[in-house]
Amino acid sequence: MFDAKSLLDQFLGGAGGQTANRQGSGGQRGGGDDLMSRGRDFLTSQGGGLAVGSIAGLLLGSKSGRKIGKKAVTYGGMALVAGLAYKAYQNYKTGQGQDQGAAPAAGSPSQAPIPLEPPKGTGFHPEEVPGGANTMAVTLLSAMIAAAKADGHIDADEQRRIFDKIDEAGLDSEAKAFLMDELRSPLDLDKIVSSASTPEVAAEIYAVSRLAIDPDHAAEKAYLQMLAARLNLDAGLVDEIEIAVREAEEA
Incomplete structure (x- = not known):
């Protein structure tokens, strides 16, 4: 089983309070408090580059409202x-x-x-x-990805972009398979x-x-x-x- 808890931390921007501004995926700009910007900062500090943060940005979008405060983001x-x-x-x-x-x-x-x-x-x-x-982290990741599908922004072209980012991210084979399976499958509320x-x-x-x-x-x-x-x-x-x-x- 892949380390779903660590991946969840990355998706939710567990950046330990880092606040640097960065350019978001797809050319959209996210501020220092942006949930996905925090994830990218965390990965950079860990030597992981921007790839997983970019995956999360593509999955969840880049709306300015998707933010977590400086204090709360340190929780994990x-x-x-x-x-x-x-x-x-x-x-x-x-x-x-x-x-x-x-x-x-x-x-x-x-x-x-x-x-x-x-x-x-x-x-x-x-x-x-x-x-x-x-196991709980897997459940929460699945719930996040399902919610991201609700507005229909993850179309076939977006899936291909995300798959490319997954290949660049340095994830293990199980984590890659999980993300790809969740993306390929239709929204399943059941x-x-x-x-x-x-x-x-x-x-x-x-x-x-x-x-x-x-x-x-x-x-x-x-x-x-x-x-x-x-x-x-x-x-x-x-x-x-x-x-x-x-x-x-x-x-």
Whole structure:
């Protein structure tokens, strides 16, 4: 099995706070906080060149809204997704027990930062995910790629460009095969939903899908709405995930 956790870190721009501006894929420019620019900076610092960052940029697009803040990007991909899903879930549960519209109490989960690592025993800790952390990383990568397909920008020409970048990236054969298979296969919501073995995993799948895309087009909005419905996520929890994602973008 390839190191899916490391690949997820690269996709989510785990750049350790590096902020250099770089030219994005396809000639589009991304700022220092751009999720894909962070990924490219990380790979350069590790001697990996720009290839995997370019793959991620092609897969997820280069919209200015796809950003993660300077602080949040230091978490690492899996830790970030687990942390924001955990915080969203805690806020959702707290909100169920208070009057609608009431201001959050001091010290409440809504005022706490996204945790670097969800507590053990919560179902969000990487060591407690069914199948282990690497299997979970595969699930999250698949969810991100599926979300990227929602707006239809990955056509046959774009696939060929991505395949060329995969060949340049220095990935091992299993990682290459995984990415190519995910790209070649049609969007399969059933596959993504079937990976949600627990409510916590369902929340993380939705969270990483939302991180991958900005719902500013009808197709993307429809995809996220359908995904939430198929994952049986309550509307209140979806709202809290949206708030947590925005916090990650701003932190």
